[in-house]
Amino acid sequence: xxxxxxxxxxxxxxxxxxxxxxxxxxxxxxxxxxxxxxxxxxxxxxxxxxxxxxxxxxxxxxxxxxxxxxxxxxxxxxxxxxxxxxxxxxxxxxxxxxxxxxxxxxxxxxxxxxxxxxxxxxxxxxxxxxxxxxxxxxxxxxxxxxxxxxxxxxxxxxxxxxxxxxxxxxxxxxxxxxxxxxxxxxxxxxxxxxxxxxxxxxxxxxxxxxxxxxxxxxxxxxxxxxxxxxxxxxxxxxxxxxxxxxxxxxxxxxxxxxxxxxxxxxxxxxxxxxxxxxxxxxxxxxxxxxxxxxxxxxxxxxxxxxxxxxxxxxxxxxxxxxxxxxxxxxxxxxxxxxxxxxxxxxxxxxxxxxxxxxxxxxxxxxxxxxxxxxxxxxxxxxxxxxxxxxxxxxxxxxxxxxxxxxxxxxxxxxxxxxxxxxxxxxxxxxxxxxxxxxxxxxxxxxxxxxxxxxxxxxxxxxxxxxxxxxxxxxxxxxxxxxxxxxxxxxxxxxxxxxxxxxxxxxxxxxxxxxxxxxxxxxxxxxxxxxxxxxxxxxxxxxxxxxxxxxxxxxxxxxxxxxxxxxxxxxxxxxxxxxxxxxxxxxxxxxxxxxxxxxxxxxxxxxxxxxxxxxxxxxxxxxxxxxxxxxxxxxxxxxxxxxxxxxxxxxxxxxxxxxxxxxxxxxxxxxxxxxxxxxxxxxxxxxxxxxxxxxxxxxxxxxxxxxxxxxxxxxxxxxxxxxxxxxxxxxxxxxxxxxxx
Numbered sequence: 001x002x003x004x005x006x007x008x009x010x011x012x013x014x015x016x017x018x019x020x021x022x023x024x025x026x027x028x029x030x031x032x033x034x035x036x037x038x039x040x041x042x043x044x045x046x047x048x049x050x051x052x053x054x055x056x057x058x059x060x061x062x063x064x065x066x067x068x069x070x071x072x073x074x075x076x077x078x079x080x081x082x083x084x085x086x087x088x089x090x091x092x093x094x095x096x097x098x099x100x101x102x103x104x105x106x107x108x109x110x111x112x113x114x115x116x117x118x119x120x121x122x123x124x125x126x127x128x129x130x131x132x133x134x135x136x137x138x139x140x141x142x143x144x145x146x147x148x149x150x151x152x153x154x155x156x157x158x159x160x161x162x163x164x165x166x167x168x169x170x171x172x173x174x175x176x177x178x179x180x181x182x183x184x185x186x187x188x189x190x191x192x193x194x195x196x197x198x199x200x201x202x203x204x205x206x207x208x209x210x211x212x213x214x215x216x217x218x219x220x221x222x223x224x225x226x227x228x229x230x231x232x233x234x235x236x237x238x239x240x241x242x243x244x245x246x247x248x249x250x251x252x253x254x255x256x257x258x259x260x261x262x263x264x265x266x267x268x269x270x271x272x273x274x275x276x277x278x279x280x281x282x283x284x285x286x287x288x289x290x291x292x293x294x295x296x297x298x299x300x301x302x303x304x305x306x307x308x309x310x311x312x313x314x315x316x317x318x319x320x321x322x323x324x325x326x327x328x329x330x331x332x333x334x335x336x337x338x339x340x341x342x343x344x345x346x347x348x349x350x351x352x353x354x355x356x357x358x359x360x361x362x363x364x365x366x367x368x369x370x371x372x373x374x375x376x377x378x379x380x381x382x383x384x385x386x387x388x389x390x391x392x393x394x395x396x397x398x399x400x401x402x403x404x405x406x407x408x409x410x411x412x413x414x415x416x417x418x419x420x421x422x423x424x425x426x427x428x429x430x431x432x433x434x435x436x437x438x439x440x441x442x443x444x445x446x447x448x449x450x451x452x453x454x455x456x457x458x459x460x461x462x463x464x465x466x467x468x469x470x471x472x473x474x475x476x477x478x479x480x481x482x483x484x485x486x487x488x489x490x491x492x493x494x495x496x497x498x499x500x501x502x503x504x505x506x507x508x509x510x511x512x513x514x515x516x517x518x519x520x521x522x523x524x525x526x527x528x529x530x531x532x533x534x535x536x537x538x539x540x541x542x543x544x545x546x547x548x549x550x551x552x553x554x555x556x557x558x559x560x561x562x563x564x565x566x567x568x569x570x571x572x573x574x575x576x577x578x579x580x581x582x583x584x585x586x587x588x589x590x591x592x593x594x595x596x597x598x599x600x601x602x603x604x605x606x607x608x609x610x611x612x613x614x615x616x617x618x619x620x621x622x623x624x625x626x627x628x629x630x631x632x633x634x635x636x637x638x639x640x641x642x643x644x645x646x647x648x649x650x651x652x653x654x655x656x657x658x659x660x661x662x663x664x665x666x667x668x669x670x671x672x673x674x675x676x677x678x679x680x681x682x683x684x685x686x687x688x689x690x691x692x693x694x695x696x697x698x699x700x701x702x703x704x705x706x707x708x709x710x711x712x713x714x715x716x717x718x719x720x721x722x723x724x725x726x727x728x729x730x731x732x733x734x735x736x737x738x739x740x
Contacts, residue, residue, distance in 0.1 A: 023040065101137070102117040103118070129157045148163070160213065164188035218232075266407075334502070358424065358470065359469070372427050374459060387462055401415060427440065500526060512653065515652050528563045542610045543606070548650065560638060560641060574591060
């Protein structure tokens, strides 16, 4: 597994089968390959591109109760007292995090802490519902907000998260199964009521029921200087929950029932000493000199041309990835994760320079969307938060239709609502010479948002909620307020466009497209060229990887629809306008078959095969197999076409071939002597149905979807028609080959 996701289903010996005395090891080779060892036997390469600085980790989960480190000659290293290690680590960690609220390293028996103790998670949430109590690492200060966000719930148990305070020190507390069992010094909010020492003191408190909160909701509390306790749900004060609260109290969270995982959010109130510390750190995060000074000194300084282009820094939130020469930021698992995708520019913004992005991709699942702003924090030093609105210093963000400074709303009604933007919309931010910050939506100035903004600031976006991918708009080109479809890409090298189907990933500087979950997903992986093709320009890809699980394979074609404007369907054959494609050996236009039995059958290609397409000046479309012209596929094809590839079914990865293969003189094209098959209009074709390419794993779909063949075994051979059967319509097949 990598970052919680399985990368290899079958690998090496099963660790669950090991017994006492067995040895298991891990090693990173000098070229970044990870190998696992069982009893000294190499289990093979487990993963590649492992960073050079990594720590070893062991999870004594389930039946495993004790392990001992052995050296490389298999001699045991002297055992170290667990108690001594725990005490020394606790002391060290408490010294390091004395001022920042995190969870204490002592907690309930089912709790697992991560992210420097900012995240707490209850193990085995479908089997156990309690023993999930966690507490803060230190007592709360007066007027200090202790706030958490619900990250994960399970739909199994009754009851959910409980939050409160206690006078009991976590260093000596015998943690109960649930915090409401405590009979002294404890106040908890449970459901919609308040319990003091396990007994109900307020049956109905506030406007929210904790049992009804959803993932992403926030819960906070403050013990005010006057001794009153207030709860905050999604930043809304619920009023006084209790009075005469003791001064020394710890924050406590009970991950009970449905509640599985929470994250500590940074508190709002800190001492003046903390503010000074933040200011000192902020000054370190800034560049000490302006670009003008660097250029004036000249020597040993990066040239202006090399720093002129604004890019994203590769250091970013844990759920974000920077691609496309650091111009594009995306959240690969956008349907699973909604946050932890903050991305910052690689340099500070110059005076009068706009930081603008175009939204490439969105998902229709979460609430909220892209947030944009500026920060004084360098991406090299920033401890990336789950959302940028949690940063409490040096940060201005536009979120929804409000503006926040250091996590506090300063404008509630400002400009267009970012949560309503769609793919293709632009959003930008600009600090003017007078220190006033302006936000822009689709090129329109939304007005002054903040004043006295310092000069040395970085651009920042948060790919939150629905926003899954965004690309920096280059001010040196004529992008204006338009999409990439308005630009002439004729002189650019052919690459894949950063906008694509949700199951596709672009890598290798835009040259390679892949479907990472090829054994779990068979569609939603359409990719397109970054610009329209010129006449007689060959767009060719080589098939790098295939899987044998699915029927059907790569589909290739051209379209007038730009990548900026298309709403990517699950398969290429679903594009119903201005599109010509080859599926199997069938030529299709706008989703309907216009010709069967073309010379090239894409379903017959294998790893290493090269397939290309070219629009000629006589308005014909030609396909190429391994550099050989397969003849006219269709005619009356307009100019200005983008290449489209569908990584469908068995086809899992392709790479655009080198530039020498991407230009073929039309005069040198191979002329086929065989007669051209007759083009068939969809309305007069005898074939009114085709088999769907979603079929049993032992089925191969051939002849453009008209033939289904069971190629192995006796089962796993279900086939379906592509379209529903109309009333009074005959659905007929012929034996022995099941053919329409």
